Amino acid sequence: xxxxxxxxxxxxxxxxxxxxxxxxxxxxxxxxxxxxxxxxxxxxxxxxxxxxxxxxxxxxxxxxxxxxxxxxxxxxxxxxxxxxxxxxxxxxxxxxxxxxxxxxxxxxxxxxxxxxxxxxxxxxxxxxxxxxxxxxxxxxxxxxxxxxxxxxxxxxxxxxxxxxxxxxxxxxxxxxxxxxxxxxxxxxxxxxxxxxxxxxxxxxxxxxxxxxxxxxxxxxxxxxxxxxxxxxxx
Amino acid sequence: xxxxxxxxxxxxxxxxxxxxxxxxxxxxxxxxxxxxxxxxxxxxxxxxxxxxxxxxxxxxxxxxxxxxxxxxxxxxxxxxxxxxxxxxxxxxxxxxxxxxxxxxxxxxxxxxxxxxxxxxxxxxxxxxxxxxxxxxxxxxxxxxxxxxxxxxxxxxxxxxxxxxxxxxxxxxxxxxxxxxxxxxxxxxxxxxxxxxxxxxxxxxxxxxxxxxxxxxxxxxxxxxxxxxxxxxxx
Numbered sequence: 001x002x003x004x005x006x007x008x009x010x011x012x013x014x015x016x017x018x019x020x021x022x023x024x025x026x027x028x029x030x031x032x033x034x035x036x037x038x039x040x041x042x043x044x045x046x047x048x049x050x051x052x053x054x055x056x057x058x059x060x061x062x063x064x065x066x067x068x069x070x071x072x073x074x075x076x077x078x079x080x081x082x083x084x085x086x087x088x089x090x091x092x093x094x095x096x097x098x099x100x101x102x103x104x105x106x107x108x109x110x111x112x113x114x115x116x117x118x119x120x121x122x123x124x125x126x127x128x129x130x131x132x133x134x135x136x137x138x139x140x141x142x143x144x145x146x147x148x149x150x151x152x153x154x155x156x157x158x159x160x161x162x163x164x165x166x167x168x169x170x171x172x173x174x175x176x177x178x179x180x181x182x183x184x185x186x187x188x189x190x191x192x193x194x195x196x197x198x199x200x201x202x203x204x205x206x207x208x209x210x211x212x213x214x215x216x217x218x219x220x221x222x223x224x225x226x227x228x229x230x231x232x233x234x
Numbered sequence: 235x236x237x238x239x240x241x242x243x244x245x246x247x248x249x250x251x252x253x254x255x256x257x258x259x260x261x262x263x264x265x266x267x268x269x270x271x272x273x274x275x276x277x278x279x280x281x282x283x284x285x286x287x288x289x290x291x292x293x294x295x296x297x298x299x300x301x302x303x304x305x306x307x308x309x310x311x312x313x314x315x316x317x318x319x320x321x322x323x324x325x326x327x328x329x330x331x332x333x334x335x336x337x338x339x340x341x342x343x344x345x346x347x348x349x350x351x352x353x354x355x356x357x358x359x360x361x362x363x364x365x366x367x368x369x370x371x372x373x374x375x376x377x378x379x380x381x382x383x384x385x386x387x388x389x390x391x392x393x394x395x396x397x398x399x400x401x402x403x404x405x406x407x408x409x410x411x412x413x414x415x416x417x418x419x420x421x422x423x424x425x426x427x428x429x430x431x432x433x434x435x436x437x438x439x440x441x442x443x444x445x446x447x448x449x450x451x452x453x454x455x456x457x458x459x460x461x462x463x464x465x466x467x468x
Contacts, residue, residue, distance in 0.1 A: 011333070052379050058325070081442050085435055091292070091428040099245070123440040131439070135432040142429065145286050146421045148405055154429075156401055161433035162441075164394050168434070169441050171382050187380045189438070192391075194325040195376065196434075197427050198369040199392050201319055203399035204423070205365070206357040208315050211403070 003029070006039045010047040017047065023061055025050050025068055049186065063089055071182045081185050088189060090134035110140035113151045121158050164196065237263070240273045244281040251281065257295055259284050259302055283420065297323055305416045315419050322423060324368035344374035347385045355392050398430065 007014045020026040026046055029037030046068075053059045053067060070083030114136045118125060125132060142149050168188045175181040241248045254260040260280055263271030280302075287293045287301060304317030348370045352359060359366060376383050402422045409415040 009333075011337075048379060052375055055375075082439070085439060088435070091431055099243075103245075118436070121437075121440075123436055124443045125436050125439045129436070129439065131432045131435045135429065135436070138429045138432060141286055141289075142421070142426070145282060146418070148409075148418065153401070153405070154433075157398070157426075157430060158433050158437070160394055160398050160401070161430060162437040164391070164434050165437035165441050167387070167390055167394070168438060169445070171380075171387070175382075184380070184382065187376070189435070192376070193431050193434075195369065195372045195388075196391060196395060196430075197325055198365045198372060199388075199395035200398050200402070200427075200430075201322070201365040201423070202352070202357055202359050202363070202369070203355075203392070203396040204402060205316070205319060205359045205363065206355075206396075207399050207403050209358045 001039050003039065006043055009044055012047050012051055020050055023065065025065055059089060063087055067186055071186060084182065084185050084189055086130055090130050106140050106143055110136045110143055113139050113154065116151065117154050117158055120155055168192065235273050237273065240277055243278055246281050246285055254284055257299065259299055293323060297321055301420055305420060318416065318419050318423055320364055324364050340374050340377055344370045344377055347373050347388065350385065351388050351392055354389055402426065
């Protein structure tokens, strides 16, 4: 198909398609003349993924390029999944330090909290994981701001995060082809975070409304509670 | 204290403090001369909150203003919590439609999925909740991109989201003062999303490593699995 048809089928403007080409996110089409190229279904699929990563996943062009490169390197499953995960933006910005000494102490305390948590969960994660560093930054901010912060609460959240990760990986478990698995991982890693966050907000609203209404404990009616392993209770 | 001291104690540059003043995020200090104002501990606390909302929470100035206004209106607890929740940015950007008819069908299907989910969970949420609309947008993108998408998987995620929301609200349950509760809610609503997302990524990394190593099922060692209500199992 021509670039105009590619644009029509994906909803991505021609100028954006050319931009993604120049940035190396989209492979070249098959040249049919000096200024014409023929595109295929693989371009449609790749453009949809680029659109999703940038729009829904909120990734920068540079981060999108890294994720796509990891996808194209899909030779071993572990390397691909790791590269994709580490290419994701860490959703924490460090705020400027008020006092260098106090800040260093807070950073040490937060790092210790995270190290204890990782040990308590028996999590096998790399020391150089950007997510470990990101978590330490987030915990530092929570320590500063939340008068009710307690490190042991993190363990309860971590247990639920493990159940969620198990659901995430279940979705990928049935896929054998490394490239298909990598694409699924991109979707799961990058795109399901907003879904979970929105579900959490809806659940918060429900709980607040019930508390105000003096309603029965939520969970008494409706869908069954999931068991700790993420499957629905019988 | 003078503005220079306020800047030193919070790590926020004087120019930014003046900007937040002009934008109405920070109340005026007590005027002590034509060009001098005296600031107090309440300004330190408010500035730390502004910094956290914008840096850690990723809120725009406009969204931060809305959240702080809700905080200052802290008259009834339900109104305040609702206003704060609805002021949060919805973490989903809609990508442009490729085909208007196909897009409308996908949007209808996604809305039906969300409506069924809310009914299945017996969630009491407003029809005009921005989070309901945001979830429908996210589900529409997942439907498009994820060949393994199944609406019933959402229920498993929603059950875990409810457990997380319960932990969130537990942290606020012991607070009686509406203003203090509202501030806690801001922290919980806006700032703990990155923490959960990072925990999830660490858990994903752990599970992937164990799967590759052919390790024992995760959860066999380490911390006990949390029960469905988010408390640690005995």
